[in-house]
Amino acid sequence: MKNHKLRFLIILPLFVGCFTLFGQDDEDALFLKGIHDYTLKDGMCYKWLEHLSEEIGGRLAGSEGSELAVAYTAEELMKIADTVYLQPCQVPYWVRGDEEVVHLINSDGKHIDIGGLALGNSIGTGPDGVLAEVIEVFTLDEVKSLGEKGISGKIVFYNRPMDPTKIRTFHAYGGAADQRVNGPALAAEYGALGTIVRSLTTSIDDFPHTGVTRYKEGGPQIPAIAISTMDANTLHDMLTKDVVNVYMKSNCRMVAESKLSYNVVAEIKGSTYPDEIILVGGHMDSWDVGGGAHDDGAGCVHSMQVLETLRKLDYKPKRTLRCVLFMNEENGLGGGLAYAEASKANGEWHMAAIESDAGGFTPRGFSVDANDPIFAGLYRQLLEWDDLLQPYFLSFSKGGSGADISPLKGQNGLLMGFRPDSQRYFDFHHTANDRIHAVNERELKLGAAAMTSLVYLLDNHGLSFDDE
């Protein structure tokens, strides 16, 4: 008899433990299905994105479009959040001005008129434009080797393609972006008169891709224009058999180094742990051309959808959920820095922050970042949700999070990046073609549902931050 009782006492807790565990997993699985069902059927994200991309359009920091977007998203968020406020930040205000002119001129004097887009934050050429011989380079080191003798008085043409063999296109982008970001400043140091940059895409097409460039503080500044990959190939071919001059004209300019703008912040207060913040966000600003549909309208509406879905499912979060639409990611990070500063001043702690800034494509999962020594322990906790996320083809991987939330790393919480399929992203990135037609509604909604699922799990279960 005694023996039997003992067995019972040992077995009971195991059984109850199993049962509870099984019950919780079931409840989670059911809730994740509810999130997906609601989002796919009734989620607002695609309609919001259509408005941002097509009604408002380009939303560069400081522009009228950016102001309209702040007003529109704040209004929409008021329908679904407890609190919505505009958080001031300082941003540069750069304008493109008139359409750029780029001519390739061979030794017979024949002009080929090609398209171009001035790089963000770059200076214009002045009304007369710049005319000079072109020199093609593939790396920044090549500019250094050529030195003043080889570079001075010339227009430098950076033409290293993105590596098509990288499976993740962001890796290929990372391997080529130095030309656009730092190439003009370096060429200027050696006396170049202007810079032409091959567009950052693996696609061979006729769309120039803009993007930010950085001059060195106090260093010389020269005009910089991106040309399409097709035109870059044409110029390359011309250069193999001829001396080529380029005429470039732009009147882009920095209107103000610092102008008042806003992040949009929307919050649902946590019921049990209101001081533990879970942030979802994207960036509101986009380049002036196109509609910023994938970059990063998608990330904004993903984040808004998280709140809408949880509200519509009548979920009461234990922790404080905050949706932040950051201003000025593209050419300054004014919004991200202001947010982090205010958060620090308020003594806040972000248990987790998730940024979506990789487009509105089919979700594949999330990349995970945190400071050592807590990283390994947090990552292990996330992997316990693998089975719950597997029906939606989502998984975790190690990697970066997002530019806007990266200043929060000092808070020692979890940082994550939403990771959709990356194959088409750089077909549209920073071009006039980044419009709603490039976004598939189901793919966008699945991304929003993925984000919401993760937020639900983080909120419902929390994370243990004990060092391991």
Next chain:
Amino acid sequence: MKNHKLRFLIILPLFVGCFTLFGQDDEDALFLKGIHDYTLKDGMCYKWLEHLSEEIGGRLAGSEGSELAVAYTAEELMKIADTVYLQPCQVPYWVRGDEEVVHLINSDGKHIDIGGLALGNSIGTGPDGVLAEVIEVFTLDEVKSLGEKGISGKIVFYNRPMDPTKIRTFHAYGGAADQRVNGPALAAEYGALGTIVRSLTTSIDDFPHTGVTRYKEGGPQIPAIAISTMDANTLHDMLTKDVVNVYMKSNCRMVAESKLSYNVVAEIKGSTYPDEIILVGGHMDSWDVGGGAHDDGAGCVHSMQVLETLRKLDYKPKRTLRCVLFMNEENGLGGGLAYAEASKANGEWHMAAIESDAGGFTPRGFSVDANDPIFAGLYRQLLEWDDLLQPYFLSFSKGGSGADISPLKGQNGLLMGFRPDSQRYFDFHHTANDRIHAVNERELKLGAAAMTSLVYLLDNHGLSFDDE
């Protein structure tokens, strides 16, 4: 001393074993990288697909387009395979004829002219067309319940949407396709005069989607036309407040129940086990509208790319690799049945057959099918390659393979289906919009590289078919 020797004798084989294993995995990983590098940089598949979709266009069995496609692909395959031959098969030859006419007519006599596509293999209306009151139903059972009294003399409108909450769109398709495939025959049994079918897509747009319908042997036949989801919604709304008549006219017809056509078969002979065949294939025929780019030009060029890549990498297969482009998957399966019959007559054994017929989107993996009791053992063997395929985001799952290879199941080999991301497939499926512009070059190439990687692993390592 003795002790030391003993240890050495025990450790050596373990060490050599580990080393060999490690070496083999490294070699495999390197080869898979080589496959991806070649395909992404230099693979021909996108160019082939451009030709199939844009130069040749629609390729319904028996049509001129299908003959041109046979000639073109055979010519291209001759450049990369040891042997290329045309395998005869019998196919039906159905033609659409003139553009369909569909009018929705409300009780005031107002006509709304909408687009329509006759279903494949359906009969036409005759020159006068069909005019009758519409009755909307959502299931085949509803038709049975309504019976002759409710159906006779009417045009039946099948309007059950695909379920948007299914994560894999093929599941949603499977849940709605009975309306198109069997709906017209059933309505005919109850005396309906015609059938209108809601297009099979989750997208709400203006493209009607065609596809095969089946009459019962010796049963009554009535005309059947697909209308777009937007028009289906319009018709539904009209029916909520009014009696609606539909006028439909088509002169599609079955020109021949049986006509000679061909599968294209290309082979590279195995060096060590020539009798073990590894098949890769897709189907050459497509619907007459559009270019059959995703369905299934993509599967054809994926399969051709497998041979091209392995040839270009100078890989000598141990087993016989066979690329088969099947005819008549869409409206008869003449090609698949002829292939299986010839294979049986020749006493062949397909160790593995892989069909790509789910579009040219980013690959996610392969579904696996085989007869019991060998299934579990084969599946376990495949899972051992997970680590090798993970860098390409590929995994195995249980499921069907492909219509064309399914008649090979009796050979007791492994059957597999290539599984790309499915979100956009039914935006284009069976429409005039299934053209090359709907295919992303990188996504297509990654699919081809995925297929090639799997073929390499199957060929290089083989499979054990011992029952477990």
